[in-house]
Amino acid sequence: MSSALLSPPGQPSLHVVLVVGRGGGGSGAHVRSLAAGLVARGLRVTVCAPARTAAVHDLSMAGARFVPLATCTDPATLTTLRTVCASADVLHAHGATAARQCALALRMRRARPPLVVTWHTRTRGSGAAARMARLAEGRVAREASVLLGSCSELVDRARRSGARDARLAPGTVAGPRRATVPDEAGDEERRNKIRAELGCVGVPVLLSVGRLDGTRGHSWLLHATRAWRVLEPRPVVLIAGEGGERRVLQRRIDAENLPVRLLGCRDDVPDLLAAADVALLTTPWESRAVFAQQALRAGVPLVATAVGGTPELVGDAAELVPYADPAALAGAVARLLGDRVRLAELADRGRRQAATWPTEEQAIAQVLAVYDELTQRGR
Structure with a gap:
């Protein structure tokens, strides 16, 4: 100092x-x-x-x-x-x-x-x-x-x-405390345990985190999920967060039989990320989204809207799509879920990108x- x-x-x-x-x-x-x-x-x-x-x-x-x-x-x-x-x-x-x-x-x-x-x-x-x-x-x-x-x-x-x-x-934001020696077997056991608790065994898990208040892009995210109903196995979208839009979203999920679950407020985002195959950030504007930082640090492939400071934050370590474009979001996620090489590449790039942040x-x-x-x- x-x-x-x-x-x-x-x-x-x-x-x-x-x-x-x-x-x-x-x-x-x-x-x-x-x-x-x-x-x-x-x-x-x-x-x-x-x-x-x-x-x-x-x-x-x-x-x-x-x-x-x-x-x-x-x-x-x-x-x-x-x-x-x-x-x-x-x-x-x-x-x-x-x-x-x-x-x-x-x-x-x-x-x-x-x-x-x-x-x-x-x-x-x-x-x-x-x-x-x-x-x-x-x-x-x-x-x-x-x-x-x-x-x-x-x-x-x-x-x-x-x-x-x-x-x-x-x-x-502070990164997770990682073990000195990677424990792949332990990580996989933790992942399976969390997915079992969430009732998501054997299906791809897509995770979004944010307030349910109309400012996080959840409406067009729900629209994009229609395209994933034809995928086998069909992925499930987990949305962690609470807010005044919850009832509106839940009614739409029920009426359209969408593969989406609202988890409410959660204080275990690192655990949810450990269970996720892909992280989703669908907001209209961000500076340095905390959830994007958490996802990349955890090595979870991220699909995000190309808005505000997000491109600057993630570099080439995420798939970027236009805001409010359900077809682009649906296509990006479907391609990722069908390409294990690309998923692994983004996971690695995410960790390396996170290492460049202050x-x-x-x-x-x-x-x-x-x-x-x-x-x-x-x-």
Whole structure:
């Protein structure tokens, strides 16, 4: 760690305030990793987040002081942030909504710590609300001391919005702890046990993970499954996740007799991946999808939509298809299931691609370098 971040004896260490809203799209997991890493390096860290986000990502267990926020849109949030920022050396907001609230809180202060903003996703949608959100997003981009984008598309977007300093900062998720010596027999035994528990013995297993809220592409995924009903053996699609669209999806699965099972919320995605033949990512936009990272690290062949930062993330280690093209998705999966050589090739490429991603240590070091630079400017 740079000596600039190490306080002289008897003086308090650098105080960093991390702010996150809903924590979806991997931002909550990233904040937990960052908070734990900063604490381990001797910095004082305060994490501000809604209680639900903190519970889902164990933010209060990262070794940092935790300050709950009602929500990132509640007026009381501004008061809380202004109070917390009074002693901050750096304020780091994750996500557009958290960034807007942090910028508002700083506008009301004379002495302002530098504001670092990380964009993990982009503002989507149409209509007046989406236009207002994009205008606010652009203003925050111009006010941030440094804006970090988790993929190149977000960095380009920030620069077009007028950001004074936009940089690529790809976060990462922790990889699974692997045995020192591969145990193929043990892996196969585990795979068979999980598939038996899922009731998927003797059939190909396709796995998708994501909220059932209309933003994950499940509707056209279900459309694609019609083509797989003629395959022998017929593959089963497992969808892990919960949300308001569950009843709609289940009614359609039942009415059309689709080979799909909704598993609800699961905290055992690594086990589900161990049982899967192919992983599916059908979303309309992603930066660095956590599920894609998990699949490639586990050596599970991935079929994903060619959107956002996904091509940059996976390189040639996945089959990419256009968004909302059921025929393309159905064809890509059918070809893979009929080509064991290609499946093995993608599994190997996935692991090698995952090895090129920044480690948690490297991601934390990059952020620390930004803090170092900004605190040096203010001296």
